[in-house]
Amino acid sequence: MRAHYGKVTAAFAMISALALSGCSAGGDSSEAGAEAAPCETSDGPVELSFTTWVPGMDQVVELWNEQNEDIQVTVQTGPNGNSGTYQNFFNQIQAGNAPDLGQIEYDALPNFRVQDGLENIAGCEGITDAQDQFVDWTWGQVTFGEEGSVYAVPQDSGPMAMYYRADLFEAAGIDVPTTWEEYATAAEQIKAEGSYITNFPKTDVNWFAGMVWQNGGQWFANDGENWDVNLTSPESEEVAAYWQDLLSEDLVSTLPSFSDEWNASFNEGDQWTWVSAVWGATTLADGAPDTAGKWAVAPMPQWEDGGQTAGNWGGSSTAVLKGSEHPAEAAKFALWLNTDPEALALANELGGLYPAAESATELEAFAGGVEFYDGQKIYDVFADASANVNPDFTWGPTMTQTYTDVSDGFGAAIGGSGTLMDALETGQQKTIDALKAQSIPVSE
Amino acid sequence: MTAIPATARKRQRNGSSRANFADNRARGPRQSIMSRSAAMIIMGVFTLYFLTPIWWLLTTSTKTGGEITSTPPLWFTSNSLGTFLDNLGRLFAYGDGLFGRWLVNSAIYAGVGALIGTVIAAMCGYALAKYEFKGREAVFNVVLSGVLVPATALALPLFLIFSQVNLTNTMWAVFLPSLVSPFGVYLARIYAAASVPGELLEAARLDGSGEIRTFFTLSTRLMAPALVTIFLFQFVAIWNNFFLPLIMLRDQALFPVTLGLYAWNSQISQIPELRSLVIVGALVSIVPLIIAFLALQRFWSSGLGAGGVK
Numbered sequence: 001m002r003a004h005y006g007k008v009t010a011a012f013a014m015i016s017a018l019a020l021s022g023c024s025a026g027g028d029s030s031e032a033g034a035e036a037a038p039c040e041t042s043d044g045p046v047e048l049s050f051t052t053w054v055p056g057m058d059q060v061v062e063l064w065n066e067q068n069e070d071i072q073v074t075v076q077t078g079p080n081g082n083s084g085t086y087q088n089f090f091n092q093i094q095a096g097n098a099p100d101l102g103q104i105e106y107d108a109l110p111n112f113r114v115q116d117g118l119e120n121i122a123g124c125e126g127i128t129d130a131q132d133q134f135v136d137w138t139w140g141q142v143t144f145g146e147e148g149s150v151y152a153v154p155q156d157s158g159p160m161a162m163y164y165r166a167d168l169f170e171a172a173g174i175d176v177p178t179t180w181e182e183y184a185t186a187a188e189q190i191k192a193e194g195s196y197i198t199n200f201p202k203t204d205v206n207w208f209a210g211m212v213w214q215n216g217g218q219w220f221a222n223d224g225e226n227w228d229v230n231l232t233s234p235e236s237e238e239v240a241a242y243w244q245d246l247l248s249e250d251l252v253s254t255l256p257s258f259s260d261e262w263n264a265s266f267n268e269g270d271q272w273t274w275v276s277a278v279w280g281a282t283t284l285a286d287g288a289p290d291t292a293g294k295w296a297v298a299p300m301p302q303w304e305d306g307g308q309t310a311g312n313w314g315g316s317s318t319a320v321l322k323g324s325e326h327p328a329e330a331a332k333f334a335l336w337l338n339t340d341p342e343a344l345a346l347a348n349e350l351g352g353l354y355p356a357a358e359s360a361t362e363l364e365a366f367a368g369g370v371e372f373y374d375g376q377k378i379y380d381v382f383a384d385a386s387a388n389v390n391p392d393f394t395w396g397p398t399m400t401q402t403y404t405d406v407s408d409g410f411g412a413a414i415g416g417s418g419t420l421m422d423a424l425e426t427g428q429q430k431t432i433d434a435l436k437a438q439s440i441p442v443s444e
Numbered sequence: 445m446t447a448i449p450a451t452a453r454k455r456q457r458n459g460s461s462r463a464n465f466a467d468n469r470a471r472g473p474r475q476s477i478m479s480r481s482a483a484m485i486i487m488g489v490f491t492l493y494f495l496t497p498i499w500w501l502l503t504t505s506t507k508t509g510g511e512i513t514s515t516p517p518l519w520f521t522s523n524s525l526g527t528f529l530d531n532l533g534r535l536f537a538y539g540d541g542l543f544g545r546w547l548v549n550s551a552i553y554a555g556v557g558a559l560i561g562t563v564i565a566a567m568c569g570y571a572l573a574k575y576e577f578k579g580r581e582a583v584f585n586v587v588l589s590g591v592l593v594p595a596t597a598l599a600l601p602l603f604l605i606f607s608q609v610n611l612t613n614t615m616w617a618v619f620l621p622s623l624v625s626p627f628g629v630y631l632a633r634i635y636a637a638a639s640v641p642g643e644l645l646e647a648a649r650l651d652g653s654g655e656i657r658t659f660f661t662l663s664t665r666l667m668a669p670a671l672v673t674i675f676l677f678q679f680v681a682i683w684n685n686f687f688l689p690l691i692m693l694r695d696q697a698l699f700p701v702t703l704g705l706y707a708w709n710s711q712i713s714q715i716p717e718l719r720s721l722v723i724v725g726a727l728v729s730i731v732p733l734i735i736a737f738l739a740l741q742r743f744w745s746s747g748l749g750a751g752g753v754k
Contacts, residue, residue, distance in 0.1 A: 049694075051694055053707070053710065053711060054714070055711060055714065055715050076613075076694040076695050076696065077707065078694065078696075079690070079703075079706055079707040079709075079711075080710040080711060083706070083707075083710040084690050084691075084706075084710075087691075088690070088691060088694070091600065091603055091604075091691060092607075092612075095603065095604055095607035095608075095612075096607070097607050097610075097612060099694065258712070258713055260512060260513050260517075263512075263513040264513040264514065267514055268514075279713075279714065282716060283716060286509060286510075286716030286717070286719075287513065287716065289509075289510035289514075290514060351714065351715075352714050352715065
């Protein structure tokens with residue numbers, strides 16, 4: 001199985017290289033087209049297609065179709081973005097038969113933007129006014145800070161907090177850490193008890209980015225012309241050095257995330273905390289069923305005593321893809337999908353989405369206590385976290401490549417050759433090379 | 445067109461190599477126990493290597509999502525049968541019976557595709573072996589070079605071509621490219637050259653049988669073992685083909701079972717209940733392959749045997 005996936009990934013890499021080289025020639029037009037085109041509505045009934053990988057989305061769309069006879073939407077479900085759907089989008093955009101709407105994660109949006117794969121829907125009715133309805137930082141993700149531009153509607157987000165084993169901390173008499181300094185101290189105490197405080201996920205570079213995000217770091221910036229790559233900023237280095245220390249002293253485990261052994265280690269009580277996103281709540285409940293009622297959620301440990309910052313891990317948007325014949329209707333649907341209370345409630349129930357809309361906090365699903373967490377109202381913690389996520393964080397246009405290179409470096413660091421800081425250094429250089437190879441302007 | 449008597453010479457050559465083979469076999473029983481047990485050990489290791497994952501698949505599909513991590517991986521739990529049936533029920537019920545739909549799709553793509561593909565490959569290989577015409581070797585070499593091009597590399601060009609004629613996201617997009625099998629043509633040619641005597645075709649012609657009729661009533665029977673092999677190879681290749689459907693299809697209802705399971709697998713972190721469904725689904729999805737092999741293996745070995753005693 002492994003080898004099979006490896007082959008597929010290699011094939012993707014090859015084909016994306018082909019697609020990219022094919023696209024870069026047309027890249028100039030995107031720079032000129034920053035101004036929002038007028039968004040005209042079509043006459044008569046309209047049919048839209050929407051590709052997503054959120055389970056149950058077909059039933060949410062059913063709701064829309066019942067209420068909007070003139071705009072009928074068909075849902076197509078595929079594998080998640082990086083497992084093939086993004087590459088399909090690029091192929092389809094090139095062939096001119098892309099779906100009208102597509103789900104795109106925040107960290108992949110800049111890639112689509114750079115390749116001119118997104119329609120600017122700022123001119124469509126109600127879009128710019130909708131800004132207040134979304135959590136600040138998610139709006140920044142879909143506008144890239146460009147004036148008069150909106151390229152997608154925020155769908156869901158992954159504000160981070162700390163899941164921890166309340167029972168074990170109490171039994172061992174260890175204080176639940178509120179700062180990273182306390183966290184490191186607790187890690188030593190927990191190691192003395194024969195367990196790990198957490199697992200360092202070498203392949204989840206976006207998790208690591210969430211940590212940097214919390215620390216106020218920026219990996220990428222775009223001044224409208226040039227991309228600035230900054231994987232080795234002081235904030236980023238600080239996070240890397242911190243986790244490198246924990247790794248060097250063997251205070252954290254290094255299991256592959258979301259694997260069976262990873263689940264088992266949580267289930268057997270070998271892991272005391274997990275700093276993760278809101279969607280991790282169900283992952284944990286399912287992977288570690290024997291520990292039900294023993295977990296609790298607290299805000300992320302802070303870099304500064306009394307701080308309140310949080311990171312984010314994951315989340316996606318609904319974008320109108322280039323070439324759609326009905327951008328106005330598509331934008332209208334995307335806005336409904338991500339703001340209508342009924343739609344949000346259903347998407348949460350069936351797809352486990354934590355909406356990017358501010359009104360999420362009013363949803364019934366997030367109001368009560370959660371049994372697995374001993375009845376704690378964990379979503380209150382995440383709502384606070386969501387409000388404390390730095391709105392200025394920007395993703396780069398080649399995140400798949402950046403993730404792979406940094407992850408390789410992390411793997412080496414865990415194996416004992418090099419450090420996490422070296423990994424960032426290599427990732428920095430390789431990302432700059434990759435951008436240059438695609439004729440994307442980089443400032444150095 | 446005239447048939448070529450070249451086969452006669454070839455048969456002689458083949459005959460002598462078979463004789464060598466027979467000699468080797470006759471020496472077999474006299475081999476030392478050492479080398480025989482070494483062979484057995486190597487075979488045993490490989491058998492274990494190939495069967496362990498399937499065994500894991502079998503035991504794991506009898507567990508609930510939670511039991512997968514909390515029980516020994518290579519053995520059953522106390523309530524295996526009940527859980528297995530429950531998993532099966534959930535598998536076929538999930539998403540309005542989506543999985544059943546995928547199985548049917550795979551059966552159509554692989555079954556019909558392999559059948560037609562085999563006929564095309566057989567006709568092509570037969571023509572290349574039995575008819576002499578200008579450019580024959582050139583055609584054969586071009587077909588043969590097709591064996592060297594990985595199907596994955598052709599997927600994107602195929603997608604762009606199918607986009608031009610608006611056939612992406614339809615069954616045809618996966619079905620049509622599955623019909624061609626360069627390796628099948630190669631195999632059919634080699635086998636037709638060796639197993640269909642030119643004299644027999646000559647006799648058929650004298651008796652007034654048309655070329656098409658001769659091919660379907662006489663030659664295909666002589667080529668049967670090769671055809672079974674081509675069918676099996678093609679069936680497995682289409683059943684396991686993953687990249688082409690991934691690129692071509694957007695509508696879940698058209699997915700073959702491999703792509704469907706892959707899509708589910710990529711969603712496990714969001715919908716953990718899919719974990720056990722993917723595992724049971726993987727088990728169910730290999731059953732048709734096992735059935736195809738067991739059912740057709742008979743023809744296969746009898747064919748090879750028939751060649752051996754000649």
